[in-house]
Amino acid sequence: MIESIMLVDDEDLFHLVFEDACSLLDITLSLEALNSADEAEKMFKNWFENGPIKERPECVFVDLNIIGSTFDGIELIRRINFQYGDNVVIGIISSSSEVSEQSKAVQAGAQFWIVKSDEIEPRLEEFLKDYDGYKNKTATFKVYK
C-alpha cells in the first residue's frame, strides 16, 4: 500500500473516480486531490523551503493538461523533480497517449504514464505491482493502457 498519494487534475469527477478506485483496490489510505498545478507547485515549494519534508506525498499523479493552471502537468513534474527536491514517485495520468508528449514527460522525470479510461482499476492494479520498482528508482518508464 502507498503511504500517501496526491492527484493533480482539473476534472472533479475524476477525483471521485480515482478516490473510489484507490479505496476499492486498497492502494492508499491518504489521498489528496488538487485542481491546479499552481496549487501543487505552491505546496511542494513550501515543503522544500520550509519543511517538514515528510509531509510530502509518496506518489504524485499529474494530469497532462490542467485547465485553469498557468503550466501543464509535464512542467509540474519537471519543477518537482528539478527544483523542489525530487524524491517522490511521479507520473502522468491522462486520456492522451501521444508518444511525443510521453517523451517530453520522460525528459521531465516522469516514471509512468497511465492512460485514463472507463476501466482505470486494472491499470492501477498493474501500477501497484510495479510500484516498488518506481520507489527504488529501478523500474523504467512504463505506459499503462
Add this chain to the structure above:
Amino acid sequence: MTKLKLHKETIKQLLELKKKRRINLEGNILKLIDTTGDVELKKYVDDAINEGKAKQRQRLDITKKIQSQNKELLVSQQENEELMSQLQTALDDAEKAKDAALLDLDFLQKKTQFQLIQTIVRISLTVIIGVGISTTVLYLFALSVDRDTELIGNTWSNMFGILLTNAFSIIGTIMGVKYANKDSK
C-alpha cells in the same frame, strides 16, 4: 502503519450502535483498526469494510457513467460547433454564388442592351446609306438627262451633310458604348 487499538467499552458501544441503529464506522479509518484477538470486532470491521466497498463500487459506477455522459456531451457539442462552422461556410459560399450570379445577370443585361443598340445602329446606317445612295442616284440621273439640278443639288448637299453628321454621331455613340462596357468588365 500504526494500528488503532480500541477500548473494550468503545467496541461494545460500536457493536450496540450497529445492532440498534444500523450505524457503522465508514471509510479508511476501518483499515487502521487493530482487530487481533477480538472475533466480534473483526466481523464488525470486515462487514463495515465490505458494506463500504459495495457503496463505493455503486458510486464509482455512477460517477463513471456521469463522466462518460459528460464526454459524450462534450463530443456532441464539438460536433455541433463543427456543423455550425460548416453551415457558415456553406452560407458564405451561397452568398458568393449569389454575387457571381448577379454579376452574370448584369453582364447578360449589358450584352442584350449592346445587341439592341447594334441592331438599331445597323438599321439606322442602312437607312442613312440607302437614302444617301438613292438621293445621289436621283441627282446623277438629273445631271445626265440635263434637267434643272439646282433644287435637287441643294437638297443632295444638305441631306448628305445631315446624313454624314448623323452617321458620325452614331459611330461615336457605338464607340462610346463599347469603351464603357470594356471598362466595366
